[in-house]
Amino acid sequence: MALTALHPRWRGRPGPALSGPPADRGPNDPRLDWWRKARFGMFIHFGLYSIPGGEWNGSFVGSHEWMRNNAKIPHEEYVRLVRQFNPTELDVDAIVQLARAAGQKYIVITTKHHEGFALFDSRYSEYDVMATPYRRDIMRQFAESCRRHGLQLGWYYSIMDWYHSDYLPRRDWESRDATGASFDRYVRFMHAQLTELLTNYGDIAVVWFDGQWEATWSHAFGQATYDLCRRLQPGAIVNNRVDVKPAGGDDRTLGAGMAGDYSTPELEVPARGLPGQDWETCMTMNDNWGYAKDDNNWKSPTRLIGLLVETASKGGNLLLNIGPTGTGRVPQPSIDGLTAMGAWLQVNGDAIYGTQASLIESPYCRTTTQGRVVNVFVERWRPGQLPLDGLKGVPLRAELLADREVQVPLRQANGTLSLELPEQAPDPVCSVIRIEFEAPPTAATDGLG
Numbered sequence: 001m002a003l004t005a006l007h008p009r010w011r012g013r014p015g016p017a018l019s020g021p022p023a024d025r026g027p028n029d030p031r032l033d034w035w036r037k038a039r040f041g042m043f044i045h046f047g048l049y050s051i052p053g054g055e056w057n058g059s060f061v062g063s064h065e066w067m068r069n070n071a072k073i074p075h076e077e078y079v080r081l082v083r084q085f086n087p088t089e090l091d092v093d094a095i096v097q098l099a100r101a102a103g104q105k106y107i108v109i110t111t112k113h114h115e116g117f118a119l120f121d122s123r124y125s126e127y128d129v130m131a132t133p134y135r136r137d138i139m140r141q142f143a144e145s146c147r148r149h150g151l152q153l154g155w156y157y158s159i160m161d162w163y164h165s166d167y168l169p170r171r172d173w174e175s176r177d178a179t180g181a182s183f184d185r186y187v188r189f190m191h192a193q194l195t196e197l198l199t200n201y202g203d204i205a206v207v208w209f210d211g212q213w214e215a216t217w218s219h220a221f222g223q224a225t226y227d228l229c230r231r232l233q234p235g236a237i238v239n240n241r242v243d244v245k246p247a248g249g250d251d252r253t254l255g256a257g258m259a260g261d262y263s264t265p266e267l268e269v270p271a272r273g274l275p276g277q278d279w280e281t282c283m284t285m286n287d288n289w290g291y292a293k294d295d296n297n298w299k300s301p302t303r304l305i306g307l308l309v310e311t312a313s314k315g316g317n318l319l320l321n322i323g324p325t326g327t328g329r330v331p332q333p334s335i336d337g338l339t340a341m342g343a344w345l346q347v348n349g350d351a352i353y354g355t356q357a358s359l360i361e362s363p364y365c366r367t368t369t370q371g372r373v374v375n376v377f378v379e380r381w382r383p384g385q386l387p388l389d390g391l392k393g394v395p396l397r398a399e400l401l402a403d404r405e406v407q408v409p410l411r412q413a414n415g416t417l418s419l420e421l422p423e424q425a426p427d428p429v430c431s432v433i434r435i436e437f438e439a440p441p442t443a444a445t446d447g448l449g
Contacts, residue, residue, distance in 0.1 A: 037354040038105035043321035045289040047113045048081040051326035053293035065290035072173040085132035090328025092141040096149050102338035103345035108154035108208045116163025124192045143201040154206025183216045198232035209242040226259035237261045273314030280317040291323040298333040301340030309377045313366035315357030348432045351375035359443035360390040376433040381425035387418045393441030401432040
């Protein structure tokens with residue numbers, strides 16, 4: 001198969017229409033109910049870039065899912081990786097079970113990253129997993145496994161495509177002739193692949209777009225793409241990166257009148273969350289999304305648990321990434337980190353799942369709220385008084401979440417509620433105290449934990 005012949009199966013196919021009926025949306029849209037309760041998901045970056053792991057011609061090129069761009073690899077050289085793609089160690093069921101054991105409620109996986117290679121069987125492209133020695137539809141494996149193990153499934157799909165002959169603009173170092181290229185035709189191709197992904201694999205919960213920042217993409221394209229997703233999967237939620245950057249805003253936040261259902265800050269938890277928006281922080285476990293041979297800067301389990309607590313306390317979700325190797329193996333530090341998070345959530349998950357943002361700011365702790373309950377996360381345990389300035393209500397009791405038989409003394413003086421922490425922390429990483437109030441508590445001033 002001549003992989004330098006670009007998309008021979010796509011030429012001449014009409015593809016689905018670019019427009020459709022507008023979809024109804026709103027802040028109380030029940031499509032997001034499960035996602036708001038979930039709080040924690042797994043991101044998976046896997047593709048041809050996983051084979052070299054960031055190393056090209058003996059040098060590491062950085063940002064390894066971007067390695068073709070970083071190393072300025074010619075098209076005819078990069079596509080040879082297709083003949084090497086054979087992830088014989090890929091155990092999809094084990095990955096899904098790892099996510100479930102870690103306390104993650106959904107998975108979002110790269111169906112096609114910026115390199116343009118599809119990990120699914122696409123009738124519209126020969127640059128897909130069926131052209132490799134592996135010859136198995138990876139997306140079908142994930143769809144079947146997620147259904148077996150009760151996790152929600154999401155597709156990542158890159159709008160930007162460095163392979164397709166109609167995608168514009170070309171990289172500034174790309175030598176391929178762009179004469180005759182048609183971006184409208186590329187969008188029809190993209191919609192055809194999205195139609196495959198949203199009709200051939202059962203219910204899809206999330207459609208996660210990326211690569212939308214180049215000038216060829218427009219709000220009209222974004223709205224049409226959003227409408228297509230909603231038409232094919234009415235229950236699915238779509239991230240804000242389906243649309244262009246809002247005027248005067250950030251391309252990771254959802255602007256008024258823009259397509260999308262939630263915002264996607266990347267590699268950061270916003271200092272005060274994103275009040276008034278549904279949002280999800282996507283985060284790496286080291287410094288790269290794709291597998292990186294040279295990247296051993298792994299976040300500790302304590303840091304990972306802290307990120308989850310911080311995100312939940314500010315009203316967001318955490319989408320935590322793994323990058324399997326070219327053979328499909330999940331790096332051991334990723335397994336270790338997720339296993340530690342799962343063990344912590346087994347004890348403390350009630351303070352994360354189904355919670356809302358903190359009512360107060362505190363230099364001593366973070367909190368989440370659940371109706372009449374406030375969960376207090378203490379990462380730096382200090383025996384003695386822990387004030388909860390600004391939290392207003394009539395407390396009934398406080399107890400350790402790890403052992404609800406252990407009551408924590410409460411004090412109220414001069415309008416300030418305080419906890420009296422015992423000598424011993426119940427959890428060496430982050431202990432949680434559950435306070436139950438007579439009625440839902442309020443805050444003296446707006447704040448975030």
